[in-house]
Amino acid sequence: MFRISRKNKLESGIIISIFIIVITLIVYFICNWLELGVFSIVIALVFSITSAWVSYYYSDKIVLASCKARPATKEEDLKLVNILDALMVTAGLPKKPDLYVVEDNQPNAFATGRNPEHSVICVTTGLLEKLDYYELEGVIAHEMSHIKNYDILLSAVVSVFVGLIVMISDTFSRILFWGGTKDRDSDSKANGVLMIIGLVFLILSPIFGTLMQLALSRKREYLADSTAVEFTRNPDGLISALQKLDADTNELRTANSATANMYIVNPFKKNGDRGKKKTSGLWSTHPSTEDRIENLRNLN
Numbered sequence: 001m002f003r004i005s006r007k008n009k010l011e012s013g014i015i016i017s018i019f020i021i022v023i024t025l026i027v028y029f030i031c032n033w034l035e036l037g038v039f040s041i042v043i044a045l046v047f048s049i050t051s052a053w054v055s056y057y058y059s060d061k062i063v064l065a066s067c068k069a070r071p072a073t074k075e076e077d078l079k080l081v082n083i084l085d086a087l088m089v090t091a092g093l094p095k096k097p098d099l100y101v102v103e104d105n106q107p108n109a110f111a112t113g114r115n116p117e118h119s120v121i122c123v124t125t126g127l128l129e130k131l132d133y134y135e136l137e138g139v140i141a142h143e144m145s146h147i148k149n150y151d152i153l154l155s156a157v158v159s160v161f162v163g164l165i166v167m168i169s170d171t172f173s174r175i176l177f178w179g180g181t182k183d184r185d186s187d188s189k190a191n192g193v194l195m196i197i198g199l200v201f202l203i204l205s206p207i208f209g210t211l212m213q214l215a216l217s218r219k220r221e222y223l224a225d226s227t228a229v230e231f232t233r234n235p236d237g238l239i240s241a242l243q244k245l246d247a248d249t250n251e252l253r254t255a256n257s258a259t260a261n262m263y264i265v266n267p268f269k270k271n272g273d274r275g276k277k278k279t280s281g282l283w284s285t286h287p288s289t290e291d292r293i294e295n296l297r298n299l300n
């Protein structure tokens with residue numbers, strides 16, 4: 001477990017560094033296009049470093065605000081609080097995660113935060129209403145596994161960065177479309193190279209960022225499922241929960257494409273997939289439920 005956590009921390013640092021470089025180049029390109037001259041690189045660096053700092057320290061608050069989550073209370077969510085308290089004995093986390101609830105009929109959940117000392121587990125009211133005790137225990141254990149494995153930092157930061165890059169790209173594309181192009185005869189060759197690199201990143205980074213987000217999500221869901229069973233010693237609870245979550249036809253209204261990878265199952269339902277065997281494609285945020293259940297059954 002320690003080796004996995006250390007590896008995830010290293011991956012998080014590398015990916016955050018890549019995103020800083022990408023955003024710096026994109027903003028530098030935009031500033032040059034707007035003819036800001038020598039201030040372009042300064043603005044680009046300040047913007048990218050600030051966005052990285054905000055994403056690291058406030059990604060959980062950004063995500064919780066985006067889904068309109070409220071803090072859980074003993075008065076309203078006693079079963080949820082009791083399950084978390086019981087799992088703390090086996091999970092070995094240094095601090096009990098904060099609990100939040102989203103008012104939505106779709107049963108789903110996610111974990112976020114920058115580390116186990118600053119972590120959050122968020123569930124929907126649909127999850128609390130539609131799952132029994134052992135199924136809910138399996139889901140909470142799954143989210144605690146993400147916290148213990150340090151998946152939460154990377155998933156939250158990547159979600160914020162991907163959303164930011166898509167927003168920047170979309171905004172500049174509109175400016176470029178309506179404003180046309182500008183002459184750059186006075187630019188140096190060095191600036192010209194950086195401008196080209198920035199333009200390439202501006203076009204491709206939303207695609208690469210999304211693919212990275214999806215690949216990381218799929219890989220880590222299997223590990224979180226397995227770790228959850230180590231906490232509960234009851235694979236049947238998580239298996240039954242995954243089956244119910246997969247069969248539910250409600251769509252999570254507060255989810256978006258940037259945060260979809262954080263949930264235990266894909267929050268977006270496709271009516272055409274009902275009754276069909278679901279597979280994990282290139283653009284899938286999660287491995288198929290069938291594959292996850294098969295993996296859990298093979299743990300015995």
